[in-house]
Amino acid sequence: MSSEWPLWEVFIRGQHGLNHRHVGSLHAPDAELAIKNARDVYTRRNEGVSIWVVKSVDIAASSPSDKGPLFEPSNSKVYRHPTFFEIPEEVGHM
């Protein structure tokens, strides 16, 4: 009976200067083959200049049910945005 290859999450840097972005996942026996498979599946049309892979089980994620406690506190802190402050026109661009 075969055991299943682990699942890897794939992150691709689309162009120089941009962040790696999650593009999908795949199965592979190890990191080296995960990168090769990611090259074959996710960069068939010049989509990337760099690949990261990480085992899915190694990703820690926030829980959807914590959405409120995690993110709502920032809603009331409008002063974190530059638009909160009014700068007189005479001062010019700031």
Next chain:
Amino acid sequence: MYAQLVKSEGMKSAAELSPQERAFQDRIDRGEKIEPKEWMPEGYRKTLIRQIGQHAHSEIVGQLPEGNWITRAPTLERKAILLAKVQDEAGHGLYLYCAAETLGVSRDQLLAKLHDGSMKYSSIFNYPTLNWADIGAVGWLVDGAAIMNQVQLQKTSYGPYSRAMIRICKEESFHQRQGYDIMMKMAQGTAEQKAMAQDALDRFWYPALMMFGPSDKDSVHSTQSMAWKIKINTNDELRQKFVDQTVPQAEYLGLKIPDPNLKWNEEKKGYDFSEPDWSEFFEVIAGNGPCNKERLGARVKAWEDGAWFRDGLLAHAEKAQARRAAARVAAE
């Protein structure tokens, strides 16, 4: 395409929904995407696994009728193009299996269900590809019908499925155009080549129409799936769009759609056309199409013949990891 006759769970009326189910439906109605770890009704999860799984199976079984022609493509360029298309289909299967896996089922479990016949794939791949013109017809009609279905599914409510569809649609357009390119070459070629193109259209027309699934009036699973936005358009709506789009393309090729009842209907701004033979469709779905045994047999053989290789790579990975761990301990 690709998902026909997906069994959905029973539709509940608004009054029967629990508060949690009501809140879920409200999110869908607002157009929010549902993401993997979020709460979802069990029926939503099950229906999605069936639909995405069937869709994934269709992608990989769909490689077989075309892979059959890679070694016999008429030129090196055509061979390279067909190879790229068949590779794309493997990738499409991969995206979809991964989307299904976010719902708590593993890819190997899904494959086991394909191989034992308890999950289906699209009926279209149980028809043979007899000559090179068939490869043109498959790209033009089969991928054309697939696009028609997949474009609307980009808006489906389940995030991972929607994102897989967006990637697939980008690539699918290449598939349809390469098919039409073959058809143009054949239709503008010698009388024999044109006859081959017509013959391929004659054989693939009705099976392509069947890809959208049974008529709405016989489609018992649609209502709940549409409420959940697992499905966006009805089977008949998509079939109509496909016919309206394809008829002018056939006219350009100088080929005739094999339907004596095909006629422009000014009132509905679309074509009237004949329904496919639905008894044939149900026979093919039940496993009695021209190539069902061959297709599933090829799948199972590839899976079983590859087992030693999959196991070998995993054993190698485990050994390498153990060696690395030992080296770390020695260095400390």
